[in-house]
Amino acid sequence: MAKKIVIASGKGGVGKSTVTVGLGMALTQLGKKVLLIDCDTLRSLDILTGAAEKIVYDWGDVMLGRCKAQEAIYSAMGMSLMTCPKTYKGVSLKNMALLIKLVENDYDYILLDSPAGIEIGFILASFVADRGLVVSTPDSVCVRSVCTTADEMSKYNVKDIRLIINRADKKNIKKNLMLNIDSVIDMTQVQLIGLVPEDEKIRHSSMKGTIYKKGQISYDAFNNIAARIEGKNIPLEV
Numbered sequence: 001m002a003k004k005i006v007i008a009s010g011k012g013g014v015g016k017s018t019v020t021v022g023l024g025m026a027l028t029q030l031g032k033k034v035l036l037i038d039c040d041t042l043r044s045l046d047i048l049t050g051a052a053e054k055i056v057y058d059w060g061d062v063m064l065g066r067c068k069a070q071e072a073i074y075s076a077m078g079m080s081l082m083t084c085p086k087t088y089k090g091v092s093l094k095n096m097a098l099l100i101k102l103v104e105n106d107y108d109y110i111l112l113d114s115p116a117g118i119e120i121g122f123i124l125a126s127f128v129a130d131r132g133l134v135v136s137t138p139d140s141v142c143v144r145s146v147c148t149t150a151d152e153m154s155k156y157n158v159k160d161i162r163l164i165i166n167r168a169d170k171k172n173i174k175k176n177l178m179l180n181i182d183s184v185i186d187m188t189q190v191q192l193i194g195l196v197p198e199d200e201k202i203r204h205s206s207m208k209g210t211i212y213k214k215g216q217i218s219y220d221a222f223n224n225i226a227a228r229i230e231g232k233n234i235p236l237e238v
């Protein structure tokens, strides 16, 4: 049965969808079968994985009986992908749990990309997840929202909640233009599982449908996070 991981943040635009794809690809490289489920009605994952053109059905269609679960699953860069309906009409926690039951035996990991905030998409993803990743950039506004997000996740019985600090830029941290990593960990009280550096190549990735590529500076970061999720003891690169 798949391990189900919600990827969330209080603030928007911090890199949840980027991390979902990068981590999914790193887990795939470890030989794992990965299903990405986009829980954000604004949808990113189909674009980020280059699968947008072929999408016909989303998981809302499965819930409404318009198609079978398998018909709403698309292959995307070696992973599988289910996209989000454009509205949450007809969606309930019970239906979400039923949807997961239909697919969880076919995968090692299901990564649930939450929208920003702690509203419906976040609740749906957290309700079915057994583990959680909270993504933050190293700035005070974003860091403040991490605790709230982690607390909300716990209410849905999500265990093993870990922090990913994204867009960590050593030069800016040195110049005190960004919070240093120790401060972020102290402020959030959520255990760190990895840092993803600022990576210029990621910034342009939505145009090319690639986030995770050998030679990019974020490549090892995604591999390390995937290995830690798999239980390997990889020292943190703080």
Ligand SMILES: Nc1ncnc2c1ncn2[C@@H]1O[C@H](COP(=O)(O)OP(=O)(O)OP(=O)(O)O)[C@@H](O)[C@H]1O
Pocket (backbone or CB within 6 Å): 009, 011, 012, 013, 014, 015, 016, 017, 018, 019, 040, 044, 114, 115, 116, 166, 167, 168, 196, 197, 198, 199, 200, 202, 203, 204, 205, 206, 218
């Ligand atoms: N490590 C990184 N280095 C450089 N750019 C990044 C990095 N991570 C994310 N970005 C860029 O930041 C922007 C937002 O990323 P992304 O869409 O993954 O955030 P999000 O948290 O999913 O946003 P939303 O809250 O809207 O769902 C994108 O342009 C992405 O390319």
Ligand SMILES: [Mg+2]
Pocket (backbone or CB within 6 Å): 016, 017, 018, 040, 044, 113, 114, 115
């Ligand atoms: Mg997103």
